[in-house]
Amino acid sequence: MDAVLRTIGDSTPQTSLDQQSTQRPTREEAEAAARTLVMWTGDDIEREGLVETPKRMVKAFEDLFSGYREDPREHLERTFEEVGGYDDIVLLRDIAFTSFCEHHVLPFTGKAHIAYYPDGKVVGLSKLARVVDIYAKRLQTQENMTAQVIDTITEVLAPKGVALMIEAEHMCMAMRGIQKTGVSTITNRFTGVFKDPAEQARFMTLVRA
CATH class of the missing domain: 1.10.286.10 (GTP cyclohydrolase I, N-terminal domain)
Structure with missing residues (x-):
């Protein structure tokens, strides 16, 4: 271990x-x-x-x-260039996941929201969810999982920008210790064009719509 x-x-x-x-x-x-x-x-x-x-x-x-036992990069290698010149935001909301805290081996469950601006190619939508799932099925911290997911998408797809929000409830906080239920932990990370506050605001608006 x-x-x-x-x-x-x-x-x-x-x-x-x-x-x-x-x-x-x-x-x-x-x-x-x-x-x-x-x-x-x-x-x-x-x-x-x-x-x-x-x-x-x-x-x-x-x-x-x-x-x-899986390499998440393999799921992003096949892309499609026949997108009719589409170059606007692609957003996947509410990707449900369950992971396990590496400190207490207790679950944390939540949703991931991923957006990217394609640069001439797109990837199958299920593949982005697969990347989340692969990293979730490891002993994790939410912060590290956030970094791993967005870094992998950025490295393999090389889009104009990626935005990621993960929100989750941690059982290590709800079931033990302070025992507070219903508390959401939110982590964000932005690359490329999403460094622009206006693009971050657009992303947040679409996620919450």
Whole structure:
């Protein structure tokens, strides 16, 4: 797990856990660790409802953190140039996601809003949502996820500008500690033409419309 955490702050794509570290635990070791955690709660790991839980936990982790096994850049490589000269804003609102806080491994859920000005080419709309999903399915902070998503889109598509807003509720704040529910955390980042305050205002207006 330490090897995984060390890569989170790096925007370089991670393609697989096996490539990150030769010390990746086996499935059996992961299940044993899950078993230990369940026992640590004070429950009886041998009772009917829990005996298969370690296996289920590991299987769930495979899905919840599948983003480590994908390179988001690959999803942006195919573009389309037959856009009829369209050069105005392209906006995707309300891209739902669930990620996990790297500090407490508790979920945070929310929506991402992405806009870009194409420079002669566009990408399939689902591919932008895929980029969000891949980065969300890693241990994250919202700030880092914001940077990773926009940096990847900027690097691969090379548009005239990108705008990104992510708003989410963090269970590490709602379920533990201060235990305040319904609190939204908002992060933004702008590149290129979106450095212009007028373009930022237009983006915000379209997101909130």
